[in-house]
Amino acid sequence: MTGGSPGLLDRLRNPVVLLGILGLVVGVALVPVVWDVSTEPDGTVAVVEMHGTITGDTATKAMDDLREARHNDSIEAVTLDVNSGGGLASVSEQLYLAVKQTSQEMPVTVAVTGTAASGGYYMSVPADAIYVSPASTVGSVGVRAVVPSSATADNQITTGPDKALGATETEVRQRVETLRRAFVNTVVAERGDHLALSASELSYAKIYSGTRGVELGLADDIGGLDAAIDAAADRAEISDFRTVRMESPSPDALGQLGLSTEETIDDQVTVSSTQYLMVYGRLNALSAATETEVKTNGTN
Amino acid sequence: MARTNLLRGVGVFALLVVLIVGATAVTGTLLSGTSQSEPVSGPAYNAELIATGVDDDGDVATPTSDEQKTVVVDQSHGNAVSETALEPLLSVLVESGHDVRFYSGDDSGLGTGGLSSESSGLNGTLRSADAFIVANPASAYTTAEINGIEAFADAGGRLLMLADPISPSSSGQSQSLPLPIGTGSGTTTTPGQPTNLAARFGISFGSGYLFDMDENANNYQRVYANPTGEDPLTDGVDRLVVNDATPLTTDDEVTPVVQSEDVRLSSTRRAGTYAVTARTGDVVAVGNTEFLSPSSATVADNELFVSNLAQFLVAGDKETGVPKPSAPTTGIGGTITPPGSDTPPPTNGTTTPTNETGT
Numbered sequence: 001m002t003g004g005s006p007g008l009l010d011r012l013r014n015p016v017v018l019l020g021i022l023g024l025v026v027g028v029a030l031v032p033v034v035w036d037v038s039t040e041p042d043g044t045v046a047v048v049e050m051h052g053t054i055t056g057d058t059a060t061k062a063m064d065d066l067r068e069a070r071h072n073d074s075i076e077a078v079t080l081d082v083n084s085g086g087g088l089a090s091v092s093e094q095l096y097l098a099v100k101q102t103s104q105e106m107p108v109t110v111a112v113t114g115t116a117a118s119g120g121y122y123m124s125v126p127a128d129a130i131y132v133s134p135a136s137t138v139g140s141v142g143v144r145a146v147v148p149s150s151a152t153a154d155n156q157i158t159t160g161p162d163k164a165l166g167a168t169e170t171e172v173r174q175r176v177e178t179l180r181r182a183f184v185n186t187v188v189a190e191r192g193d194h195l196a197l198s199a200s201e202l203s204y205a206k207i208y209s210g211t212r213g214v215e216l217g218l219a220d221d222i223g224g225l226d227a228a229i230d231a232a233a234d235r236a237e238i239s240d241f242r243t244v245r246m247e248s249p250s251p252d253a254l255g256q257l258g259l260s261t262e263e264t265i266d267d268q269v270t271v272s273s274t275q276y277l278m279v280y281g282r283l284n285a286l287s288a289a290t291e292t293e294v295k296t297n298g299t300n
Numbered sequence: 301m302a303r304t305n306l307l308r309g310v311g312v313f314a315l316l317v318v319l320i321v322g323a324t325a326v327t328g329t330l331l332s333g334t335s336q337s338e339p340v341s342g343p344a345y346n347a348e349l350i351a352t353g354v355d356d357d358g359d360v361a362t363p364t365s366d367e368q369k370t371v372v373v374d375q376s377h378g379n380a381v382s383e384t385a386l387e388p389l390l391s392v393l394v395e396s397g398h399d400v401r402f403y404s405g406d407d408s409g410l411g412t413g414g415l416s417s418e419s420s421g422l423n424g425t426l427r428s429a430d431a432f433i434v435a436n437p438a439s440a441y442t443t444a445e446i447n448g449i450e451a452f453a454d455a456g457g458r459l460l461m462l463a464d465p466i467s468p469s470s471s472g473q474s475q476s477l478p479l480p481i482g483t484g485s486g487t488t489t490t491p492g493q494p495t496n497l498a499a500r501f502g503i504s505f506g507s508g509y510l511f512d513m514d515e516n517a518n519n520y521q522r523v524y525a526n527p528t529g530e531d532p533l534t535d536g537v538d539r540l541v542v543n544d545a546t547p548l549t550t551d552d553e554v555t556p557v558v559q560s561e562d563v564r565l566s567s568t569r570r571a572g573t574y575a576v577t578a579r580t581g582d583v584v585a586v587g588n589t590e591f592l593s594p595s596s597a598t599v600a601d602n603e604l605f606v607s608n609l610a611q612f613l614v615a616g617d618k619e620t621g622v623p624k625p626s627a628p629t630t631g632i633g634g635t636i637t638p639p640g641s642d643t644p645p646p647t648n649g650t651t652t653p654t655n656e657t658g659t
Contacts, residue, residue: 185344
């Protein structure tokens with residue numbers, strides 16, 4: 001017996017064999033971890049939606065999404081999915097700043113999936129690239145104010161002549177002009193040499209088709225959402241990525257809120273205030289001024 | 301001995317806990333980035349954005365005249381201008397002792413649309429007037445009225461015609477426009493502008509408004525206008541601001557007095573120089589009414605222009621008794637002139653039904 005081959009236990013006493021087995025076990029145990037690490041995407045492209053009218057609610061969600069993208073280490077780039085004809089001027093400016101902030105920290109591209117007009121275009125201009133389709137629309141670089149009826153009701157006592165409207169007509173006009181300059185100059189500055197339109201031509205607030213927008217330098221390329229996502233990933237230098245969609249609030253829930261100039265305080269009292277809007281299209285039945293026009297025409 | 305070992309064990313335990321927690325805290329602090337981002341601002345957001353207002357000071361001066369004059373403001377043609385809108389002009393006229401009257405049609409009022417000739421009413425009113433203001437009439441003037449007004453102007457009466465651009469919506473409604481009963485003017489061509497009256501004097505009001513995208517008074521429709529030369533109407537005036545102005549086209553006998561340069565016309569989008577005020581003798585036409593309103597009458601040099609217009613209205617030397625009662629087609633002699641008709645009345649003695657007013 002003593003002259004026979006060593007038994008299994010004897011072999012295990014050999015440190016080489018023991019360590020070999022131990023290494024095999026550890027290696028197999030680590031396979032899933034290493035597999036996960038090796039097959040994990042290089043990063044994430046966040047697709048942030050801005051659909052519908054730009055109101056405080058829709059924009060807050062989009063700005064939160066952008067902030068999340070900036071602070072989340074796994075998100076390397078952002079693509080904005082824009083389909084909006086604009087909305088409130090102040091909120092549009094906030095969105096513009098949020099997009100600009102994001103574009104300073106990571107690549108941001110825009111896919112115009114319908115309309116990026118007025119405030120919707122304002123928020124798009126800081127992006128590194130704007131993708132449009134031939135039928136999508138961009139432009140409408142302009143501002144408007146909706147002033148409620150100036151007449152103060154007999155049953156109201158105010159402490160000053162401007163308490164109801166907040167400003168005289170001249171002052172409102174001045175403010176609208178200031179907002180126009182901010183908007184137009186921003187587009188000129190952000191689009192830079194791409195832009196073939198002068199500030200004065202932009203101020204016409206025309207709306208352009210996607211192809212014409214590319215020609216005029218309001219957009220960069222024809223392409224859909226996937227093209228915009230790929231471009232964002234390219235700029236972030238990630239070839240293997242996943243996307244995370246951050247959706248706008250349901251338009252149904254907010255559609256009714258829209259851009260109402262009237263706020264209900266209780267059953268008896270509603271408040272109308274001057275609204276500064278960056279929105280494309282003709283406003284109907286919002287403006288007391290419009291009502292006045294109708295009345296004037298009717299008595300012509 | 302056991303007690304010493306226990307204490308030593310506790311000490312080692314505490315030391316390890318402190319070391320591990322401390323190392324974790326330090327490592328975490330070092331590795332965690334800041335959640336603050338570099339502040340961002342728009343490249344175009346600077347103080348240059350703030351729009352400055354156009355100077356708005358001065359007062360409309362009262363006109364000087366040796367005698368009291370009568371200024372009649374037409375309100376009989378559905379004139380789309382309120383007394384408030386003309387207040388700065390009318391106030392100085394009243395303040396300087398002149399008589400301001402509003403002619404709102406024949407006093408016979410309701411139900412007389414087909415039975416009285418309003419033209420004789422207007423001409424009768426003009427007979428005792430020295431100046432006549434026509435602003436944004438919705439309905440056309442009849443031939444009789446135009447003849448009367450022309451005779452009035454030829455006799456030294458001062459005529460001021462004002463009109464704004466016709467908005468597409470109002471022109472679209474012209475067919476169904478309810479006319480004030482009793483005015484008798486049923487031909488509702490181009491509401492808002494005294495087209496056929498102005499044409500008699502070689503003046504045509506344009507369509508569309510003037511705009512300037514580059515140099516304006518804080519809005520593209522508020523354009524600057526300058527005097528074309530020496531004229532009492534523009535004494536002291538350097539620059540006017542007109543909002544929503546329509547251009548005037550004139551014949552050779554009419555002199556443009558105020559014009560806007562390098563502006564565009566909304567209907568054609570063509571750039572050019574457009575006359576905003578024109579004058580021929582005792583007749584002045586202005587393609588704007590808003591400059592007379594309280595909020596605009598003192599902007600830029602508008603107050604000087606309004607003052608000069610007030611002076612123009614009371615500086616005439618009109619013959620008395622013109623237009624004469626025998627002015628043509630006044631309906632005297634048994635035939636009834638259909639109100640608003642520019643065509644001769646039927647000669648068979650029958651009354652032509654009137655249906656223009658929709659009554």
